[in-house]
Amino acid sequence: MSAKILSGKEFAAQIKESAKLEVEELKNKFNVTPGLAVIIVGENPASQVYVRNKHKTCEELGINSEVVAMSESTTKDELLAKIDELNADKNIHGILVQLPLPDAIKSHSEEILNRIDPLKDVDGFHPMNVGKLVTGSPALVPCTPAGCIEMLDLAGIEIDGKRAVIIGRSNIVGKPMLHLLMARHATVTVCHSHTKNLAEVTREADILVAAMGKPKFVTADMIKPGATVIDVGINRIAPKKLVGDVDFENAVEVAGAITPVPGGVGLLTVAMLMKNVVKAVKFQLEEKNS
Numbered sequence: 001m002s003a004k005i006l007s008g009k010e011f012a013a014q015i016k017e018s019a020k021l022e023v024e025e026l027k028n029k030f031n032v033t034p035g036l037a038v039i040i041v042g043e044n045p046a047s048q049v050y051v052r053n054k055h056k057t058c059e060e061l062g063i064n065s066e067v068v069a070m071s072e073s074t075t076k077d078e079l080l081a082k083i084d085e086l087n088a089d090k091n092i093h094g095i096l097v098q099l100p101l102p103d104a105i106k107s108h109s110e111e112i113l114n115r116i117d118p119l120k121d122v123d124g125f126h127p128m129n130v131g132k133l134v135t136g137s138p139a140l141v142p143c144t145p146a147g148c149i150e151m152l153d154l155a156g157i158e159i160d161g162k163r164a165v166i167i168g169r170s171n172i173v174g175k176p177m178l179h180l181l182m183a184r185h186a187t188v189t190v191c192h193s194h195t196k197n198l199a200e201v202t203r204e205a206d207i208l209v210a211a212m213g214k215p216k217f218v219t220a221d222m223i224k225p226g227a228t229v230i231d232v233g234i235n236r237i238a239p240k241k242l243v244g245d246v247d248f249e250n251a252v253e254v255a256g257a258i259t260p261v262p263g264g265v266g267l268l269t270v271a272m273l274m275k276n277v278v279k280a281v282k283f284q285l286e287e288k289n290s
Protein backbone atom coordinates (compact mmCIF):
# COMPACT_ATOMS: atom_id res chain seq x y z
CA MET A 1 0.00 0.00 0.00
CA SER A 2 1.31 3.41 -0.91
CA ALA A 3 1.14 6.34 1.53
CA LYS A 4 -0.89 9.49 1.06
CA ILE A 5 1.48 12.17 -0.24
CA LEU A 6 1.23 15.36 1.80
CA SER A 7 1.82 18.01 -0.86
CA GLY A 8 3.55 21.12 0.45
CA LYS A 9 2.27 23.03 -2.57
CA GLU A 10 -1.36 22.32 -1.75
CA PHE A 11 -1.07 23.12 1.97
CA ALA A 12 1.12 26.18 1.40
CA ALA A 13 -1.54 27.52 -1.00
CA GLN A 14 -4.20 27.09 1.71
CA ILE A 15 -2.04 28.77 4.36
CA LYS A 16 -1.24 31.69 2.03
CA GLU A 17 -4.92 32.10 1.12
CA SER A 18 -5.84 32.34 4.78
CA ALA A 19 -2.98 34.83 5.42
CA LYS A 20 -4.16 36.91 2.46
CA LEU A 21 -7.66 37.18 3.94
CA GLU A 22 -6.19 38.26 7.27
CA VAL A 23 -4.05 40.89 5.52
CA GLU A 24 -7.20 42.29 3.86
CA GLU A 25 -9.00 42.31 7.20
CA LEU A 26 -6.15 44.22 8.86
CA LYS A 27 -6.28 46.79 6.07
CA ASN A 28 -10.06 47.17 6.22
CA LYS A 29 -10.55 47.10 9.99
CA PHE A 30 -7.41 48.81 11.28
CA ASN A 31 -6.04 50.60 8.23
CA VAL A 32 -2.76 48.72 8.69
CA THR A 33 -0.75 47.23 5.85
CA PRO A 34 1.60 44.60 7.29
CA GLY A 35 5.28 45.25 6.53
CA LEU A 36 8.18 42.78 6.57
CA ALA A 37 11.85 43.74 6.45
CA VAL A 38 14.32 41.03 5.46
CA ILE A 39 17.97 41.87 6.07
CA ILE A 40 20.47 40.02 3.91
CA VAL A 41 24.18 40.54 4.52
CA GLY A 42 26.60 39.48 1.79
CA GLU A 43 26.14 37.50 -1.40
CA ASN A 44 25.29 33.92 -0.34
CA PRO A 45 23.46 32.59 -3.47
CA ALA A 46 21.11 30.25 -1.55
CA SER A 47 20.16 33.11 0.82
CA GLN A 48 19.44 35.35 -2.17
CA VAL A 49 16.99 32.75 -3.54
CA TYR A 50 15.24 32.44 -0.15
CA VAL A 51 14.98 36.23 0.22
CA ARG A 52 13.59 36.62 -3.33
CA ASN A 53 10.97 33.97 -2.52
CA LYS A 54 9.93 35.73 0.66
CA HIS A 55 9.69 39.08 -1.17
CA LYS A 56 7.60 37.56 -3.98
CA THR A 57 5.22 35.84 -1.55
CA CYS A 58 4.73 39.10 0.38
CA GLU A 59 3.80 40.85 -2.86
CA GLU A 60 1.28 38.11 -3.73
CA LEU A 61 -0.44 38.56 -0.37
CA GLY A 62 -0.46 42.37 -0.17
CA ILE A 63 2.25 42.58 2.52
CA ASN A 64 4.76 45.41 2.12
CA SER A 65 8.20 43.88 1.76
CA GLU A 66 11.48 45.67 2.24
CA VAL A 67 14.69 43.81 1.36
CA VAL A 68 17.63 45.43 3.16
CA ALA A 69 20.72 44.27 1.30
CA MET A 70 23.94 45.01 3.22
CA SER A 71 27.48 44.42 1.98
CA GLU A 72 29.64 41.44 2.94
CA SER A 73 31.87 43.82 4.93
CA THR A 74 29.03 45.06 7.19
CA THR A 75 30.16 45.24 10.82
CA LYS A 76 28.23 43.95 13.80
CA ASP A 77 27.55 47.53 14.96
CA GLU A 78 26.25 48.59 11.55
CA LEU A 79 23.88 45.63 11.52
CA LEU A 80 22.69 46.32 15.08
CA ALA A 81 22.06 49.97 14.12
CA LYS A 82 19.96 48.84 11.14
CA ILE A 83 17.92 46.52 13.39
CA ASP A 84 17.37 49.39 15.86
CA GLU A 85 16.14 51.56 13.01
CA LEU A 86 13.67 48.85 11.84
CA ASN A 87 12.56 48.18 15.44
CA ALA A 88 11.52 51.84 15.63
CA ASP A 89 9.84 51.92 12.20
CA LYS A 90 6.02 51.91 12.65
CA ASN A 91 5.47 50.61 9.11
CA ILE A 92 7.58 47.50 9.72
CA HIS A 93 5.86 44.77 11.75
CA GLY A 94 8.22 41.86 11.09
CA ILE A 95 12.00 41.74 10.90
CA LEU A 96 14.22 38.84 10.00
CA VAL A 97 17.93 38.49 9.43
CA GLN A 98 18.66 35.91 6.76
CA LEU A 99 21.15 33.33 8.02
CA PRO A 100 23.95 32.40 7.73
CA LEU A 101 25.74 35.69 8.36
CA PRO A 102 29.17 36.25 6.73
CA ASP A 103 32.11 34.61 8.53
CA ALA A 104 33.41 37.91 9.96
CA ILE A 105 30.26 38.47 12.08
CA LYS A 106 28.87 34.93 12.30
CA SER A 107 30.05 34.51 15.89
CA HIS A 108 27.75 37.43 16.88
CA SER A 109 24.62 35.83 15.36
CA GLU A 110 22.94 35.36 18.73
CA GLU A 111 23.51 38.94 19.88
CA ILE A 112 22.30 40.21 16.49
CA LEU A 113 19.11 38.12 16.45
CA ASN A 114 18.37 39.04 20.07
CA ARG A 115 18.40 42.73 19.13
CA ILE A 116 15.16 42.29 17.13
CA ASP A 117 12.11 43.52 19.03
CA PRO A 118 10.42 40.27 20.22
CA LEU A 119 7.09 41.59 18.92
CA LYS A 120 8.64 41.86 15.43
CA ASP A 121 10.63 38.61 15.63
CA VAL A 122 8.82 36.71 12.85
CA ASP A 123 11.43 33.91 12.83
CA GLY A 124 10.56 33.21 16.48
CA PHE A 125 14.21 32.88 17.55
CA HIS A 126 14.25 35.55 20.30
CA PRO A 127 14.57 34.08 23.84
CA MET A 128 11.37 35.91 24.80
CA ASN A 129 9.42 34.02 22.12
CA VAL A 130 11.21 30.75 22.92
CA GLY A 131 10.24 31.18 26.59
CA LYS A 132 6.63 31.90 25.69
CA LEU A 133 6.48 28.82 23.48
CA VAL A 134 7.84 26.67 26.31
CA THR A 135 5.38 28.08 28.86
CA GLY A 136 2.44 27.91 26.44
CA SER A 137 1.82 31.67 26.02
CA PRO A 138 0.92 33.19 22.64
CA ALA A 139 4.24 33.61 20.78
CA LEU A 140 5.85 34.03 17.42
CA VAL A 141 6.95 30.45 16.65
CA PRO A 142 9.64 29.30 14.18
CA CYS A 143 8.02 28.91 10.76
CA THR A 144 9.14 25.38 9.81
CA PRO A 145 7.80 23.49 12.85
CA ALA A 146 4.71 25.72 12.95
CA GLY A 147 4.12 24.86 9.29
CA CYS A 148 4.31 21.13 10.07
CA ILE A 149 1.57 21.45 12.70
CA GLU A 150 -0.58 23.54 10.37
CA MET A 151 -0.16 20.86 7.69
CA LEU A 152 -1.19 18.06 10.06
CA ASP A 153 -4.31 20.04 10.95
CA LEU A 154 -5.17 20.79 7.33
CA ALA A 155 -4.64 17.12 6.42
CA GLY A 156 -6.96 16.08 9.26
CA ILE A 157 -4.24 14.05 11.00
CA GLU A 158 -4.97 13.70 14.72
CA ILE A 159 -2.14 14.75 17.09
CA ASP A 160 -3.86 14.38 20.49
CA GLY A 161 -2.77 11.22 22.29
CA LYS A 162 -0.40 10.11 19.51
CA ARG A 163 3.20 8.95 19.96
CA ALA A 164 5.44 11.47 18.17
CA VAL A 165 9.16 11.03 17.62
CA ILE A 166 11.40 13.85 16.42
CA ILE A 167 14.89 13.14 15.11
CA GLY A 168 16.90 16.33 15.72
CA ARG A 169 17.07 18.79 18.62
CA SER A 170 18.03 22.07 16.94
CA ASN A 171 16.66 25.39 18.18
CA ILE A 172 15.13 26.01 14.75
CA VAL A 173 13.27 22.74 14.21
CA GLY A 174 13.55 19.93 16.78
CA LYS A 175 13.05 21.85 20.04
CA PRO A 176 10.14 24.05 18.92
CA MET A 177 8.55 20.96 17.31
CA LEU A 178 8.73 19.21 20.70
CA HIS A 179 6.82 22.03 22.41
CA LEU A 180 4.26 22.41 19.63
CA LEU A 181 3.46 18.69 19.59
CA MET A 182 3.40 18.49 23.39
CA ALA A 183 1.04 21.49 23.53
CA ARG A 184 -1.26 19.49 21.25
CA HIS A 185 -1.17 16.56 23.68
CA ALA A 186 1.12 14.19 21.77
CA THR A 187 3.53 12.04 23.76
CA VAL A 188 6.84 13.19 22.35
CA THR A 189 10.34 11.68 22.23
CA VAL A 190 13.26 13.72 20.89
CA CYS A 191 16.21 11.79 19.40
CA HIS A 192 19.67 13.09 18.55
CA SER A 193 23.12 11.88 17.64
CA HIS A 194 23.62 10.19 21.05
CA THR A 195 20.33 8.26 20.92
CA LYS A 196 20.87 4.51 21.23
CA ASN A 197 18.82 2.07 19.12
CA LEU A 198 17.27 4.89 17.09
CA ALA A 199 15.21 2.55 14.88
CA GLU A 200 13.55 1.00 17.93
CA VAL A 201 12.42 4.44 19.04
CA THR A 202 11.30 5.65 15.61
CA ARG A 203 9.25 2.47 15.05
CA GLU A 204 7.04 3.53 17.98
CA ALA A 205 6.04 6.76 16.27
CA ASP A 206 2.57 7.46 14.95
CA ILE A 207 4.03 10.79 13.82
CA LEU A 208 7.71 10.75 12.85
CA VAL A 209 9.52 14.03 12.19
CA ALA A 210 12.95 13.76 10.56
CA ALA A 211 15.03 16.92 11.00
CA MET A 212 18.65 15.82 11.06
CA GLY A 213 20.18 16.87 7.75
CA LYS A 214 21.33 13.37 6.71
CA PRO A 215 20.26 12.30 3.20
CA LYS A 216 17.84 9.33 3.13
CA PHE A 217 18.89 8.29 6.66
CA VAL A 218 15.42 7.18 7.74
CA THR A 219 14.77 3.87 6.00
CA ALA A 220 11.48 1.99 5.61
CA ASP A 221 12.32 -0.44 8.43
CA MET A 222 12.51 2.52 10.88
CA ILE A 223 8.87 3.43 10.22
CA LYS A 224 5.78 1.95 11.88
CA PRO A 225 3.31 0.83 9.21
CA GLY A 226 0.70 3.53 8.68
CA ALA A 227 2.68 6.28 10.46
CA THR A 228 2.71 9.90 9.33
CA VAL A 229 6.24 10.84 8.24
CA ILE A 230 7.24 14.49 8.06
CA ASP A 231 10.56 14.99 6.32
CA VAL A 232 12.05 18.37 7.21
CA GLY A 233 15.52 17.58 5.81
CA ILE A 234 16.83 19.38 2.76
CA ASN A 235 20.05 17.82 1.47
CA ARG A 236 21.69 18.72 -1.84
CA ILE A 237 23.33 15.53 -3.12
CA ALA A 238 24.09 16.87 -6.64
CA PRO A 239 23.95 20.37 -8.16
CA LYS A 240 20.29 19.94 -9.11
CA LYS A 241 19.23 17.10 -6.82
CA LEU A 242 17.62 17.66 -3.39
CA VAL A 243 16.63 14.80 -1.11
CA GLY A 244 15.20 14.67 2.38
CA ASP A 245 16.28 12.80 5.51
CA VAL A 246 13.86 9.99 4.62
CA ASP A 247 14.40 7.31 1.98
CA PHE A 248 11.16 8.38 0.29
CA GLU A 249 10.93 5.68 -2.44
CA ASN A 250 10.82 2.86 0.13
CA ALA A 251 9.23 4.75 3.03
CA VAL A 252 6.20 5.58 0.89
CA GLU A 253 5.31 1.86 0.84
CA VAL A 254 5.19 1.66 4.66
CA ALA A 255 3.96 5.06 5.88
CA GLY A 256 0.31 6.09 6.01
CA ALA A 257 1.12 9.66 4.93
CA ILE A 258 4.43 11.26 3.97
CA THR A 259 5.84 14.60 2.82
CA PRO A 260 8.07 14.56 -0.28
CA VAL A 261 11.34 16.48 -0.72
CA PRO A 262 11.33 18.73 -2.64
CA GLY A 263 7.72 19.87 -2.63
CA GLY A 264 7.00 19.21 1.04
CA VAL A 265 7.78 21.06 4.25
CA GLY A 266 10.08 23.60 2.53
CA LEU A 267 7.10 25.25 0.84
CA LEU A 268 5.22 25.55 4.13
CA THR A 269 8.00 27.57 5.75
CA VAL A 270 7.56 30.68 3.60
CA ALA A 271 3.76 30.42 3.85
CA MET A 272 4.02 30.32 7.66
CA LEU A 273 6.31 33.35 7.62
CA MET A 274 3.42 35.29 6.09
CA LYS A 275 1.14 34.03 8.88
CA ASN A 276 3.74 35.16 11.41
CA VAL A 277 3.84 38.68 9.92
CA VAL A 278 0.06 38.88 10.35
CA LYS A 279 0.37 37.51 13.91
CA ALA A 280 3.06 40.12 14.68
CA VAL A 281 0.75 42.93 13.52
CA LYS A 282 -1.99 41.60 15.81
CA PHE A 283 0.39 41.39 18.80
CA GLN A 284 1.52 44.96 18.14
CA LEU A 285 -2.06 46.23 17.89
CA GLU A 286 -2.90 44.48 21.19
CA GLU A 287 0.19 46.00 22.83
CA LYS A 288 -0.78 49.49 21.61
CA ASN A 289 -4.30 49.10 22.99
CA SER A 290 -3.29 47.62 26.34
Ligand code: NDP
Pocket: 144, 167, 168, 169, 170, 171, 172, 173, 174, 191, 192, 193, 194, 195, 198, 211, 212, 213, 214, 232, 233, 234, 235, 265, 266, 267, 269
Ligand atom coordinates in the same frame (compact mmCIF):
# COMPACT_ATOMS: atom_id res chain seq x y z
P1 NDP B 1 21.05 20.89 12.80
O1 NDP B 1 22.27 20.44 12.10
O2 NDP B 1 21.06 22.14 13.60
O3 NDP B 1 20.54 19.72 13.75
C1 NDP B 1 20.55 18.39 13.35
C2 NDP B 1 20.05 17.53 14.45
O4 NDP B 1 20.04 16.19 14.01
C3 NDP B 1 20.93 17.59 15.70
O5 NDP B 1 20.12 17.68 16.85
C4 NDP B 1 21.69 16.28 15.66
O6 NDP B 1 21.99 15.73 16.93
C5 NDP B 1 20.71 15.38 14.97
N1 NDP B 1 21.39 14.27 14.29
C6 NDP B 1 22.41 14.35 13.40
N2 NDP B 1 22.81 13.11 13.05
C7 NDP B 1 22.04 12.24 13.72
C8 NDP B 1 21.97 10.83 13.78
N3 NDP B 1 22.79 10.07 13.06
N4 NDP B 1 21.03 10.26 14.58
C9 NDP B 1 20.19 11.02 15.31
N5 NDP B 1 20.21 12.37 15.30
C10 NDP B 1 21.12 12.97 14.51
O7 NDP B 1 19.93 20.95 11.66
P2 NDP B 1 18.56 21.80 11.54
O8 NDP B 1 17.61 21.40 12.59
O9 NDP B 1 18.85 23.23 11.33
O10 NDP B 1 18.05 21.22 10.13
C11 NDP B 1 17.78 19.84 9.98
C12 NDP B 1 17.44 19.61 8.51
O11 NDP B 1 16.27 20.35 8.19
C13 NDP B 1 18.52 20.09 7.53
O12 NDP B 1 18.51 19.22 6.41
C14 NDP B 1 18.02 21.46 7.10
O13 NDP B 1 18.46 21.80 5.81
C15 NDP B 1 16.52 21.23 7.10
N6 NDP B 1 15.73 22.43 7.32
C16 NDP B 1 14.67 22.61 6.49
C17 NDP B 1 13.86 23.71 6.64
C18 NDP B 1 12.69 23.83 5.73
O14 NDP B 1 12.23 24.91 5.46
N7 NDP B 1 12.14 22.73 5.25
C19 NDP B 1 14.13 24.75 7.63
C20 NDP B 1 15.21 24.42 8.54
C21 NDP B 1 15.99 23.30 8.35
P3 NDP B 1 23.00 16.48 17.98
O15 NDP B 1 22.18 17.58 18.58
O16 NDP B 1 23.34 15.41 18.95
O17 NDP B 1 24.15 16.99 17.17
